[in-house]
Amino acid sequence: MITKRIIPCLDVRNGRVVKGTNFQGLQDVSSPVELGEFYSRNGADELVFYDITASAEGRRLFTNVLKEVASQIFIPLTVGGGINTLEDFDRVLKCGADKVSVNSGAIRDPGLVAAAARVYGDQCVVLSVDVKRVDGQFRVFAKGGREDTGMEAIAWIRKCVRSGAGEVVLNSIDTDGVRGGFDLPMLEAVSNAVDVPVIASGGAGCEADFVRLFQTLPKVDAGLAASIFHFGQVQIPHLKQTLKDNGILVRL
Amino acid sequence: MVGIVDYGVGNLFSLASSIRAVGQEAFVSHDPRLLSQADRLILPGVGAFQDAAEKLRASGLDSFVCAQAAAGKPLLGICLGMQLLFQESQEYGCHKGLGLIPGQVVSMEGRIPPELKIPHMGWNRLEVRRGRLLKAVDGEYVYFVHSYYAQGCGDSLAAVADYGIPITAAVEQGNVFGCQFHPEKSGQVGLSILKTFCEC
Numbered sequence A: 001m002i003t004k005r006i007i008p009c010l011d012v013r014n015g016r017v018v019k020g021t022n023f024q025g026l027q028d029v030s031s032p033v034e035l036g037e038f039y040s041r042n043g044a045d046e047l048v049f050y051d052i053t054a055s056a057e058g059r060r061l062f063t064n065v066l067k068e069v070a071s072q073i074f075i076p077l078t079v080g081g082g083i084n085t086l087e088d089f090d091r092v093l094k095c096g097a098d099k100v101s102v103n104s105g106a107i108r109d110p111g112l113v114a115a116a117a118r119v120y121g122d123q124c125v126v127l128s129v130d131v132k133r134v135d136g137q138f139r140v141f142a143k144g145g146r147e148d149t150g151m152e153a154i155a156w157i158r159k160c161v162r163s164g165a166g167e168v169v170l171n172s173i174d175t176d177g178v179r180g181g182f183d184l185p186m187l188e189a190v191s192n193a194v195d196v197p198v199i200a201s202g203g204a205g206c207e208a209d210f211v212r213l214f215q216t217l218p219k220v221d222a223g224l225a226a227s228i229f230h231f232g233q234v235q236i237p238h239l240k241q242t243l244k245d246n247g248i249l250v251r252l
Numbered sequence B: 001m002v003g004i005v006d007y008g009v010g011n012l013f014s015l016a017s018s019i020r021a022v023g024q025e026a027f028v029s030h031d032p033r034l035l036s037q038a039d040r041l042i043l044p045g046v047g048a049f050q051d052a053a054e055k056l057r058a059s060g061l062d063s064f065v066c067a068q069a070a071a072g073k074p075l076l077g078i079c080l081g082m083q084l085l086f087q088e089s090q091e092y093g094c095h096k097g098l099g100l101i102p103g104q105v106v107s108m109e110g111r112i113p114p115e116l117k118i119p120h121m122g123w124n125r126l127e128v129r130r131g132r133l134l135k136a137v138d139g140e141y142v143y144f145v146h147s148y149y150a151q152g153c154g155d156s157l158a159a160v161a162d163y164g165i166p167i168t169a170a171v172e173q174g175n176v177f178g179c180q181f182h183p184e185k186s187g188q189v190g191l192s193i194l195k196t197f198c199e200c
Helices: A032-041 A056-072 A086-094 A104-108 A112-120 A153-163 A184-193 A207-216 A236-245 B013-021 B049-058 B061-070 B187-199
Strands: A005-013 A047-051 A077-080 A099-102 A125-134 A137-142 A147-152 A167-172 A198-201 A222-225 B002-005 B026-029 B040-043 B075-078 B086-089 B101-107 B120-125 B141-146 B148-151 B157-163 B165-173 B176-179
Touching: A005 A032, A005 A056, A005 A198, A005 A236, A032 A047, A032 A056, A047 A056, A056 A077, A056 A086, A056 B013, A077 A125, A086 A099, A086 A112, A099 A112, A104 A112, A104 A137, A112 A125, A112 A153, A125 A153, A137 A153, A147 A153, A153 A167, A153 A184, A167 A184, A184 A198, A184 A207, A207 A222, A207 A236, B002 B013, B013 B026, B013 B187, B040 B061, B049 B061, B049 B086, B061 B075, B101 B165, B120 B157, B120 B165, B141 B187, B148 B165
Parallel strands: A005 A047, A005 A222, A047 A077, A077 A099, A099 A125, A125 A167, A167 A198, A198 A222, B002 B026, B002 B040, B040 B075, B075 B176, B086 B101
Antiparallel strands: A125 A137, A137 A147, B101 B148, B120 B141, B157 B165, B165 B176
16 A cells, blocks of 8 residues: 655755755755755655745756756655746756646646646646634635735635645644644645645654654645754654554555 | 657656666667667656557657567566556547557556545555566565556566555566556665666
8 A cells, every 4th residue: 555655845045955954974964966865765755845046046056956856866856936837847847856836826827737737647736735724714825824815725725636736735834833743633624625645744843743643644645844854853764663663654 | 778768758857867877878769760779678658648659659659669579679668658568548538559468557446445546646565476577676665656557467467556456566578567656766676676677
């Protein structure tokens, strides 16, 4: 059967990984290639590269880095950040991305998900969504979580999946950065609403948070995190052994 | 020297990189004259069966690939490229494949337990039945993304993966090999499979 996936997310600005790391044995902890190789050798099931560059020059650097990553890392690569048009899909897929994650771009252009799914297939289109509770409602936020769109999250996610999003990354703004665990009620609502894979993001602080995630919500397919992996609080090989010891199917 | 058959579907960049990563030369081409000089061929593929089969036929590469396989050149089909090796596919109608391996490609819908998601996407474990290509990787995890699968492969069946039912993961018949999963996305295990192919 399919295993649960553990996915580190790397934020890249001007071709370098943002956020420090404390890995031993790495020459350059902000090299996306070196860090990506480290993770792929150490149990990551997939990598997400997120381009947080604003400038055209930074975007060009990101594209070059992506090519290098894709020529040296042989696990699935998802790329997000600044994906607003079909040309953006084309640009990152040509560099070797396997899946493309779209967030604000799908909000700005409601036809983008459907158009991309038609050209590249559902499995290639990942809907990433930032959600926060407002007035007792799950609300979709845009622009990196700064802007309330007023849209109800479950309806939005359902609509995008109907349009062809093959996977959903649910990032809870309410739990993000708190390290008190994933947002289980929000994840439950979303995983009950759609039948494509749901990836939990936001809030993981320790191994037990992943165990609780997969034990409480067997429908959730993957757990994504950034800083706890980058700073070494959670080591992926150890995490996967812990998951296995708790009866959760993982690739060791 | 591995020739990767380019018939206009998908990006072949990481596939070529993965062959180079196991110390072999690789090139991507749609030109039969160049491809015929390769020691072995890879038939890749993503997307829909009909579209891919038509592109392969329109480029004339279908008869080229069959002739090369018949002449004994090792051929590896990957994902949709594996499905193209079969006699036919029932993906949106009934479409002819290359007919190098007996069997047909059918939808998972209605055949796997309803609680399982389609596509079959992620890391699943190989149960190796026979053959040269996968003999060293029984029980290892590899990466799958597909919604259709091959059945009725008879003695060509080389490996399955459990997805409620045994899903054909690999086939092998003489010098013709097929992997439903993506060896170029399956980490060290995948690279070792590609290395074995280069030595077959």
